[in-house]
Structure formats: C-alpha cells, structure tokens
Amino acid sequence: MANGRIIRVQSPEGMKKIPSTKRETAAAFLKKVAKEFGFNSNGFSVYLNRNKTGELVSQNKTLSLLKIKHGDMLFLFPSESSTSSGEVMDTATPHTSSSLPSVQEDEIDQYLAKQDGRGPAKLDPCLKKPNNSPEYHTVYVNVVFLSPPQKYRHVDNIMFENHTIADRFLDFWRKTGSQRMGYLYGRYTEHTDIPLGIRAEVAAIYEPPQNATQNSLELLDDPKAAAVDEIAAKLGMCKVGWIFTDLLSEDTRIGTVRYSRNSDSYYLSAEECITAGYFQNEHSNPCRLSRDGHFGSKFVTVVATGGPDNQVHFEGYQVSNQCMALVRDECLLPCKDAPELGYAQESSPEQYVPDVFYKDKDKFGNDVTFLARPLPVEYLLIDITTTFPKDPQYTFSSTQRFPIENRDILGETQDFHSLATYLSQCTSTSFLNIVSDFHLLLFLVTNEVMPLRDSIGLLLEAVKTSNEDLAQTWKKSEQWATIEQLCSTVGGQPSSSLDYGAMGGPSVPASSSAMWSCLHCTFMNQPGTEHCEMCSLPRS
Secondary structure: OOOEEEEEEEEOOEEEEEEEEOOOEHHHHHHHHHHHHOEOOOOEEEEOOOOOOOEEOOOOOEOOOOOOOOOOEEEEEEOOOOOEOOOOOOOOOOOOHHHOOOOOOOHHHHHHHOOOOOOOOOOOOOOOOOOOOOOOOOOOOOEEEOOOOOOOOOOOEEEEOOHHHHHHHHHHHHHHOOOOEEEEEEEEEEEOOOOOEEEEEEEEEEOOOEEEOOOOEEEOOOOOHHHHHHHHHHOOOEEEEEEEEEOOEEEOOOOEEOOOOOOOOOOOOHHHHHHHHHHHHHOEEEOOOOOOOEEEEOOEEEEEEEOOOOOEEEEEEEEOHHHHHHHHOOOEEEOOOOOOEEEEOOOOOOOOOOEEEEEEEOOOOOEEEEEOOOEEHHHHEEEEEEEOOOOOOOOOOOOOOOOOOOEHHHOEOOOHHHHHHHHHHOOOOOHHHHHOOHHHHHHHHHOOOOOOOOOOHHHHHHHHHOOHHHHHHHHOOHHHHHHHHHHHHHOOOOHHHOOEOOOOOEOOOOOOOOOEEOOOOOOEEOOOOOEOOOOOOEOO
C-alpha cells in the first residue's frame, strides 16, 4: 500500500507497531491504539514526547497534518482510573494474588519467608534485599539502560563442607597442568550471619566429560547428566553451581601459583560471565511473587585461581539479573582480545537487538552514558564470599577415595576392577561408611555392566539419613551379592602395590605406552618422552 505507514506506540507493557495511512485521522488512529492495547476509549493518553508533552487528542485532523511520520514513536500512558481488558505491567507494586502463578518455591525460600528478617545488627542495604522480592521497572524495548551494578544477592555465602572436596578437584590440575570444570552439588541453607541470608553448601563435585588444555576448557555431551541429578535429589541435594580452575604454576619448587585475576585485569572474563548467565537461566529461581514464576537464580560460580599470596584461592560470583536477560536474549558477546569487556550485539536482518547503554563517571566525576559496545563486565558481577568451615563437615563419610568420573587420561577409571580395589582397601566395619562416597554411588547407578538405577533407592536413603540399619538391609540384597561376585571375578589390586607420586596420589604406571607423572612437578607427560614438558627435568 503506497500510503501505508507504521507508527510505533510505547507503553509500560512494551512497544507495539500500529499500521496507519497518510489520510487516517487522529481519532481513527486512537481507536486502533485502544483496541491493540486493550483499553477503553478514555482509559489512556498518547503523547508525542516521553515527558508527556504534545498530547494526541481525538480529532478529525489527519496524522500528516499533525506531522506524524512513518516510523515515529508515540508514548502511551494509562489513566490512573483506567481498566484494561489486557494485563498492564505495574511498575511500582507487586501483582495481586489472582494474577500470580502457582509455583513450588525452594525450601530455603519457604523457610525464610516466615522469618521477620531482623538481626542483631543494622542490615547494610547493599548486603541483602528481602528474600525473593522482585524489582519492578519499565523497560523500553527499543533502548535498554543497564542499572548500576546489582547491590543485592540471591546467595550470600558459598561453603565447601571440607577441604578434601576441593583438594580432590585440584588434583587433576596438579597432575596434568590442564584446567578442569565441575558441577557443585549440595544444598541451600540459612546463612545466619546475615538476616534472611542464604548459603550454598557444597558436598560434592561432579566432573562431566570435557576436553581441557592449559588455557581452555570444552564441555562435551554428558549422557549421564540426568542420572546424576536424579541421584543427587534422592540424596537430598541439588546442583548449586559450577567451579573451574584458572591456575598456572609460578614456582613448582614451593608450590606457588600465578596471581592473574585482580583489579588490573579482570575477575571473570566476558565469556565466563556469559557461561554463568547461561547456567543461571537454566537454574532460575522459583518465585511466587513474579509474574512468570521465576526471579533471578541461586546458581553460583566458583573459580579456583591464584591469590595475592600466590596460593590457590576460591572466589565466588554470580552475574546480575540483567546479565541473565542479556544472555537469554542472545544480546551479549565476548570481545576477542579483551576478556574484561563484553559487547552488546548489533541488530541484523535475522535478529533485532535494542541498543544497550550503561552509566559511568568521567574524569571530572560526572555521570556519562555509554553505548555498551564494549561493556565492562564488572557491571554484571556480584561477588560472593567462599569459605571452608572451622570444623569440617561430611555428607559422604568414606575415608577411602573411589576414582572420580571422566579421568581416564590420568589412568583413573571407574570400573569393577577399581571397585574391587576400593573395597579391598576399606578397613571400616561399617558398610554405610564404605558406600558413603558420591563417586562410588554414581558408578553403581551408571555403570554399563550392572546399573542399579532402579534398585539403589534404599541405599541412597541410608546415606542421606546416615542409617546403618538401612545400609545393612540393602547389603543383603541380590544386587549387592552380584556386585561382590563381579568384583571377585576381576580381582582387586592390593593397596601396597600402588605407586604414590610426589603429590601423595597414585601415579600412572610407568611404561613406554602410557602417560607418566613427573616426580618433580607432577605434570602428566605424553608416552615416549624422557624429560618433563613442564619443568624439563628427567623422567627418573
């Protein structure tokens, strides 16, 4: 249509494009607007300017005479007394109960909702926002303004139950020099140091299939992912976050590592922020006060890296709700040569992306608005303290170490031979203590020879509740008898025959066709080499 035109109308619930013509009157156009937005004829006002000036009134003048052109933006504001047949977003107060979805919130949120939130000391407003309370604001979809860095947290503390969990995870880097990633499994509990505080307690780390080098990590498809989540749920746990290493040896003689993540470089790279945003969107937080049933996420990120003292430190983070939204809508990209900078994607014929802006101060202390191309990722980060308890806790009490999954490159495999070896080394008379190992339980459920997924429920309940009687009952089952028979068939390796390397862990047997561990720096070298690729010292 030659005289056709599109007029954009922005309202608190979003923008809509209204088709029009040159000869269409203002009165006819306003009727279209009312129908499109679900208002009655006098339930709203339309203005030429965002500051409510230049009201478009119902009259017989054409849009052309009013100088309204193709592509122009008009601004709609509902009247205070208006009623709409559609739902208009309330930008100041939460929705009424009748419009809220019915969702099952996390147990910790249900518990904290019953508390009054008052603590012995005055609450720092930067520390905590009332639990699960959404913030409401108008977002114009043609332009996005990033708020100042988010000042409240969904999780206030990350705590590993004991040092063994972290040390076993770090062993991979110590033995190979390659980085490593894992998922944190545990539970959310009350963090009593902060009113309405939430703590993510880590009881185990699951290491999915991955390709790793000294400088990169690539996650692979994990066919066991659903089974791992199912086992964790039956043990009273859930996936609370992810962890990865960024470590480089500084001095192998004294065991120091390089301090590389700081205020002069970055704390999390843009690519890591995008990954964290992806994970947080996958594990969004159920919230009964939010219109879509979710608000933010309690999924945390932990990086094991060098600290100011050149020792390994564990640093915790989340990305903001706005970062989650940018990642969800595929608006944020990493910068190739500047890891501390993200980049707001530009529109393309396939995807419309609104312009993203943020505010910063210039050298004179004035607030200045910048287009987020590039965007400093510090605007998207929330730091979380990461701690270890003074008195170690143990959800899994076994004193022996069953091999960790997906570590075949180290010669550490999960099979019935390793199970037989593990059982032969166990000196405990308590069957519950013997089977109380997360990686062992995963193997029993996911092994291909005799998976116990449908018959291990009683044992998982025994471990969850620390019930020796339940464990002994399951031990008498036909399934465990078959497992013992398989172990006796393959045989176990006596613990005295294991060769322990410099770091206190079993090293790979030395042979010309197998990888070997350097006695000096523990780096895993390729077969056929006589000098360590890391420290250049001889093999023997």
